[in-house]
Amino acid sequence: MSYATLSAFVEGTAQEYGTPGVAVGVWADGQEFYACHGVTSVENPLPVDRDTLFQLGSVTKTHTATAVMRLVEEGRIDLDAPVRKYVPELVLSDERAAADMTVLNLLNHTAGLGWNVIVDTGEGENALADFVARMTELEQLAAPGTRASYSQAGYNLVGRILENVTGLTYEQAIASLVLEPLGLSNSFFAPDDVMTRRFAVGHDFGEDGTLAVSRPWRVFRANNPGGGLTSSVTDLLRWARFHLGDGRAEDGTKVLSAEALHQMKEPTVELVASSLGDAFGIAWFLREVDGVRTVEHGGSARGQFAALHVVPERNFAVVVLNAGPEGTPFNQAVVRWAFENYLGLVEKDPEPLPYDEAWAREVAGAYENDAMTLNVVTDGAGLTIDAVIKPEVRAASETELPADYAPAAMGLLPGDADEYIVTEGGLAGQRGFFSRDESGAIVGIDLAGRLFTRVPAAS
Structure with a gap:
């Protein structure tokens, strides 16, 4: 696969999704391929290159x-x-x-x-201690x-460990x-380190539908362990290659044993009908694509999105960094194209069943976690889902929070496990399932690996 072919696809896909700036890296057949397109900011544009810094969001969890x-x-x-062996001050509800x-x-x-404490x-230097x-x-x-539920707060607590x-x-x-032993010299946490280099800003849609810079640029320091690293496509591809290797840095220094790297990629808990994958390893999401095991993690920040995918048995990796509001479907399109064109692996979303009115009425309702509410609504002909940040969370936040997800169509998947898929909008491709209590009543929904509990209907 030539650089020109990769570059042409990235440019065309960026234009399709309205992505202002993107950097893609691929490791295949013992070679590195890069494609960069667009600008760092629609307000103060500089060309995106291999050294441009993007926020990695939750990909930081792998570090x-x-x-x-x-x-x-x-x-x-x-x-x-026990966590308390290392954080004896830990007190929970x-x-x-x-x-x-x-x-x-x-x-x-x-x-x-739960997902996180928005504070x-x-x-x-006491940011994490105060967060805990x-x-x-x-x-x-x-x-x-007893079950998996993706938690940002949990990784911030790991940072305190x-x-x-x-x-x-x-x-x-x-x-x-991690960073110094592996020569990741273009990866930073502190804004003071980032601002002296070329870096991308996130973008969202403004009220008039045009691209607008996301503000503020980053979230609070206590969120660093779960999502605070800023890096370049070259550093992230080097990181991917390390996790494909034997635990040595490029200069031959042993950083971690091959056995430990392998252990991180082994299933520790199964995931059911999750868009995150089939299982969690240690940090990694594990998925089978067209019969081949992939190891991956995604991340999002203020209008920025990152994707890191490795295929150990093929010695292959693809990383994507972008700064646009349609960042998740853009990354998905690039990764799927790379899998198909470099490896011959084809990934397709499952097709939902025709509308089932009885099931739709059973699952319709409001579901919530500590930060968001999901509204599942049926009009008698179709089923939709939206995701709304709670008003009290928005009011308490000292920073601007992302826009809510508008209602989007969803459908029941085959089987008897109450699995679903979202088929349009910003949540398109997200899979999950509804959970029932011992009596068979619907009591929760899983979305993006997070549990939302059903809100009792008003009497």
Whole structure:
């Protein structure tokens, strides 16, 4: 596959989705291929190149987990140990959960924690400690180890484990354990480091439908372990190649054992009807595409979206960084094209069944977690879902939050597991399932790996 072919596809797809700036990297057949298109900002445009910095969002979780694995190999962290062994100050709304959850529960999202605590604890070195102190406000969705539910707060808590074990700030720990040994010299957390280099800003649609710069540029420091790293396409592809390798840096320095890298890619908990994949490893989402195992993680920030996919048995990786409001479908289109054109792997979304009025009426209603409400609505002919940030969360936030997802069509998938797929809009391609209690009543919905609990209907 030539550079020109990749570049032409990336440019055409960026134009199709209205993506102002994008950088794509591919590792295939022992070679690197790059394609960059567009500008860093519609207000102050500079050409996007291989060194342009983008926010990685939740892809940062792979760096956080890898740092933990280094300390596991050094005997300083035990994956099966209680979190309180390393964060004795931890207090949660559920004391039993706080005492029982393990480090592994945090790393594979089985701690039962809600999504996040929306609180800015400042830019000081106590940001994570203060965040952990506020975790008493977080909903406990389930007992540790009983189910998977994706949690940003859980990874921020992992960051606090790194601080307490190393005696460093989280950012210093990641630099010493991961970034510096691997030569990731174009990856940063601090805005002061980013602003002296070429970097992309996020974009959303303004009220008039035109592209507008997302503000503020980043979220609070305490969110760094779960989503705060800023990096370039070259650094992210080097990161992907490390996870395809034997644990050595490009200069031959051993950073992690091959066994530990392999362990991170092994299933630890199964996922049901999830757009995130078939299982969680340690940080990684695991999926089978056309009969081949893929290992991946995505991320989003303020109008920016990242995708990192590796295929170990083919020694292949594709990374995508973009700064546009349709970033998720753009990334999905690029990854699927790369899989098909470099590897011959074809991924297709399952087709929903025809509208089932009885099922639609059964699942219709409002569902919520600590930050958002999902509204599932039927008009007697079709079923739609929207995602709305709670008004009190918007009111309490000191920063501008992303726009809500407008109602989009969804449908029931074959089988008897109450699985669904969203077929249009910004949530297109998202899969999940409705959960029932012992009596068979619908009590929750999973979307993007997160549990939303049904809101009782008003009497």
